[in-house]
Amino acid sequence: VFKRFVEIGRVAFISFGPHAGKLVAIVDVIDQNRALVDGPCSGVRRQAMPFKCMQLTDFVLKFPHSARQKCVRLAWQKENINEKWAATRWAKKIEAREKKAKMTDFDRYKVMKAKKMRNRIIKHEMKKLQKMSSKKGKKPEKPEKPEKTEKAQKSEKVQKAQKAQK
Amino acid sequence: MAGEKAAGEKKPGEKKPSKKKTGEKKPAEQKTSQKEGGEKKKRVKKHHASRNPVLARGIGRYSRSAMYARKALYKRKYTAPETKIEKKKKEKPRATITKPVGGDKNGGSRVVKIRKMPRYYPTEDVPRKLLSHGKKPFCQHKRRLRGSITPGTVLILLTGRHRGKRVVFLKQLDTGLLLVTGPLAINRVPLRRAHQKFVIATSTKVDVSGVKIPKHLTDAYFKKKRLRKPKHQEGEIFDTEKEKYEITEQRKTDQKAVDSQILARIKKVPQLRGYLRSTFCLSNGVYPHKLVF
Numbered sequence: 028v029f030k031r032f033v034e035i036g037r038v039a040f041i042s043f044g045p046h047a048g049k050l051v052a053i054v055d056v057i058d059q060n061r062a063l064v065d066g067p068c069s070g071v072r073r074q075a076m077p078f079k080c081m082q083l084t085d086f087v088l089k090f091p092h093s094a095r096q097k098c099v100r101l102a103w104q105k106e107n108i109n110e111k112w113a114a115t116r117w118a119k120k121i122e123a124r125e126k127k128a129k130m131t132d133f134d135r136y137k138v139m140k141a142k143k144m145r146n147r148i149i150k151h152e153m154k155k156l157q158k159m160s161s162k163k164g165k166k167p168e169k170p171e172k173p174e175k176t177e178k179a180q181k182s183e184k185v186q187k188a189q190k191a192q193k
Numbered sequence: 194m195a196g197e198k199a200a201g202e203k204k205p206g207e208k209k210p211s212k213k214k215t216g217e218k219k220p221a222e223q224k225t226s227q228k229e230g231g232e233k234k235k236r237v238k239k240h241h242a243s244r245n246p247v248l249a250r251g252i253g254r255y256s257r258s259a260m261y262a263r264k265a266l267y268k269r270k271y272t273a274p275e276t277k278i279e280k281k282k283k284e285k286p287r288a289t290i291t292k293p294v295g296g297d298k299n300g301g302s303r304v305v306k307i308r309k310m311p312r313y314y315p316t317e318d319v320p321r322k323l324l325s326h327g328k329k330p331f332c333q334h335k336r337r338l339r340g341s342i343t344p345g346t347v348l349i350l351l352t353g354r355h356r357g358k359r360v361v362f363l364k365q366l367d368t369g370l371l372l373v374t375g376p377l378a379i380n381r382v383p384l385r386r387a388h389q390k391f392v393i394a395t396s397t398k399v400d401v402s403g404v405k406i407p408k409h410l411t412d413a414y415f416k417k418k419r420l421r422k423p424k425h426q427e428g429e430i431f432d433t434e435k436e437k438y439e440i441t442e443q444r445k446t447d448q449k450a451v452d453s454q455i456l457a458r459i460k461k462v463p464q465l466r467g468y469l470r471s472t473f474c475l476s477n478g479v480y481p482h483k484l485v486f
Contacts, residue, residue, distance in 0.1 A: 130485060132395045136471060
């Protein structure tokens with residue numbers, strides 16, 4: 028039922044508070060509510076932190092309990108947590124949310140145009156397939172084709188969104 | 194002689210800072226004054242020390258009238274030289290004028306006063322207003338411009354017949370209003386004035402560094418014109434007001450002159466033309482206080 032546990036070395040994401048948005052490793056447990064936490068590669072000093080503001084990630088580091096910062100740092104860099112984190116969907120969603128909030132009026136216009144064009148292409152393909160199916164007479168449709176074209180347009184849209192974000 | 198000359202040369206340098214030295218060494222000074230009379234035309238004569246010895250601080254020995262006599266001010270009455278303005282002012286304006294009068298046996302003309310006495314005096318005089326400071330007329334007010342609005346910024350108009358349209362800002366006029374243009378070819382907004390308060394400044398900027406805006410585009414150019422001569426013909430008074438606004442040729446040429454420069458720059462930025470053509474609107478889930486413009 029539970030997959031992520033509070034353990035020594037568990038990397039956690041801080042959701043609120045002064046260090047919101049940063050990653051930390053749990054070094055030791057103080058009591059039921061607090062943990063000794065350290066984030067040498069993410070700019071968080073070694074400190075006590077309540078569990079409530081931590082959200083557990085999938086990453087676990089290997090170091091003994093109450094290890095000093097140097098050991099935590101070594102373990103962190105060995106596992107390359109920063110890169111692994113940036114590759115997770117979680118981090119990408121956060122980044123996308125930030126970019127969306129920063130969009131200017133012009134960017135919103137560009138995104139709207141890109142979306143419109145993409146939807147048009149998709150609709151076009153769908154209509155084509157529907158026509159084919161109605162002509163051929165109730166043959167099972169291949170959903171592969173629109174996916175391929177969709178992927179092509181998705182990449183276009185991502186490029187446009189990136190353009191907008193610049 | 195050499196010694197005196199040297200002393201004399203020193204003195205003109207010294208005299209200017211210290212004018213109150215007592216009148217000693219008269220011959221030497223006469224010489225220097227003659228010398229310098231040759232060098233400079235008008236030289237201020239050496240000033241006498243105070244003829245009113247001090248008894249205590251702020252209190253002199255002699256009264257005003259005694260001082261008048263001591264300083265021989267009866268001999269020294271000066272008037273300022275007459276300026277050109279005063280010369281011109283000497284012509285007194287005409288007080289009366291003769292006007293012809295019709296009708297026979299009337300004498301033909303009358304002498305009429307130009308400035309007549311008032312025909313009404315109020316029963317109570319208007320009391321003098323108290324002094325106030327810092328109340329300036331509109332023309333002297335300080336004009337401010339938001340930091341986010343710079344030449345070339347794209348603005349969103351919020352009021353007026355062009356509400357929701359995105360428009361390029363050119364410059365701020367003397368009254369503080371913003372001179373703005375569509376450009377006309379893009380969104381049908383001509384060279385127009387907009388109020389700073391009723392405008393959203395976006396962060397999109399068009400580079401208008403080299404654009405030259407004609408100098409005759411001022412507030413007077415844009416001010417609405419109103420006819421003022423109904424001629425009191427009953428029945429048709431209300432028709433003579435300008436109902437239809439006609440675009441003058443000058444406006445068209447000015448519009449072209451400015452727009453041609455700006456359109457070239459807009460074309461360089463991709464998708465900017467389409468952006469300026471579109472209008473701004475809110476929809477579900479869009480909150481202005483959360484938007485970044």
